[in-house]
Amino acid sequence: MPPLDPRAVLAGRPTARPSVGVVVTVAASSVCLAVALALMLHDGASGVATSVVLALAPLPLLLAGVLALDRLEPEPPDALVAAFAWGAGVSVLLALLVNTAGLELWTPLLGVEGGTYATVSLVAPVVEELVKGTVLVGLLWFRRHELNGPTDGIIYGSMVGLGFATVENISYYAFAAPGTLAWTFVVRGVVSPLLHPLCTSLVGVGVAAAALRPRGAGRARPVVAGFAGAIGLHALWNASTGFGLGGLLVAYVAGAAVLVVLGVVLHRDRLRIVGLVRTYLPPYEPTGVVTPADVRMLSTLRARRQARERVRARLGRGPARALADYQQAATELAMLHRRYDLGVVELPAFTARRDPLLLLMAHARAVFAR
Structure with a gap:
């Protein structure tokens, strides 16, 4: 390649x-x-x-x-x-x-x-x-x-x-x-x-x-x-x-409330992204770029980190970096599909973005999966 x-x-x-x-x-x-x-x-x-x-x-x-x-x-x-x-x-x-x-x-x-x-x-x-x-x-x-x-x-x-x-x-x-x-x-x-x-x-x-x-x-x-x-x-x-x-306390409580709300938004958005990975990546399994084990690994930050640590321990930093690239490219691919389904991305732009991501995932897999 x-x-x-x-x-x-x-x-x-x-x-x-x-x-x-x-x-x-x-x-x-x-x-x-x-x-x-x-x-x-x-x-x-x-x-x-x-x-x-x-x-x-x-x-x-x-x-x-x-x-x-x-x-x-x-x-x-x-x-x-x-x-x-x-x-x-x-x-x-x-x-x-x-x-x-x-x-x-x-x-x-x-x-x-x-x-x-x-x-x-x-x-x-x-x-x-x-x-x-x-x-x-x-x-x-x-x-x-x-x-x-x-x-x-x-x-x-x-x-x-x-x-x-x-x-x-x-x-x-x-x-x-x-x-x-x-x-x-x-x-x-x-x-x-x-x-x-x-x-x-x-x-x-x-x-x-x-x-x-x-x-x-x-x-x-x-x-x-x-x-x-x-x-x-x-x-x-x-x-x-x-x-x-008293005024400072009211403002501080309001700020704390906004901070809590944003924390909830962040948590829900993380669950949303995980759901996108589980929805849009399995159809690529026949290509060999994605496996069921990959989908499970990509579903949590902890599983992603543990996978990188295992690859680093066995193969070194280069393959671990390749796995990190694979993880990010896979996440980008899932979110790209979501934008396409929402009508935000047209088909030519979708294809132009999807194909390099799949190519990167294939390159990375050739390094870390050996």
Whole structure:
């Protein structure tokens, strides 16, 4: 069999190199991030180095938690990096500019304290969720095949939110009043590190729902609902600062409720994906690419992990990597069939995507099944 690039096949592209869109997004986001940081320094930020360290401290743990949710059908690393970069760069700069303009508008009317509260409670939630969610709508238009269900929407939304929260925390720490840096870190980095990921995940769920709908007027509804939920939760959290501990408790309970709901959605989506594997892969058994044992192995994360461990122990890392590619390609194949049945993918596009996946599965089987 001819050489095959598994990364390119799994990404659905001719090459495994990042696409032009990803490169442009990351480059533009990097420029925006540099401008945003320069504006912070110009405004008199202090202790920037310490602020960066504090903002980055919880990030590895948060990223690990998000990526742990993405094990059944991992998203392309370049798309995840682009989502994080958009949140940290473009979103931060646009939100900074618009929020500052809102503050200047409200302050003459309501005074410094009232103008700040109005901007934080009314302007910031709308602006920030719109600019963060824009990249998710972009995925719907340009990389729709990556959105196979609510899990994907939550993953991408969380990455955007984490990027935004990290840079926003730098500004909060850098402008903290003397003697309040430790308390600010507790509030931002310990008590509420999931606010932005939670809010933008709601947009991601709406975008993912739209991606599984055929063309028509109904496709926009879940996207609008996702934005409305994100803005509402964000506004509730920001407005709670004006009502003391009681208001904070209400906002925290609402956030915890959203977190629980998203956890249930993730669990149900995992069961859905397993069901797709059991439904769409058995017809390929006569080809020899799939066996009944493979279907059983693909049905749980634990069975997948154990299979890779056995192959690694007996044959080495290369065959274990081939088995991992097989597992992901098989999952992609099942979800491709589902999109085709929903009318989201036309027959030519279905065939063009299916055949390389089957070829990759055959190549991988030749390596790990020997």
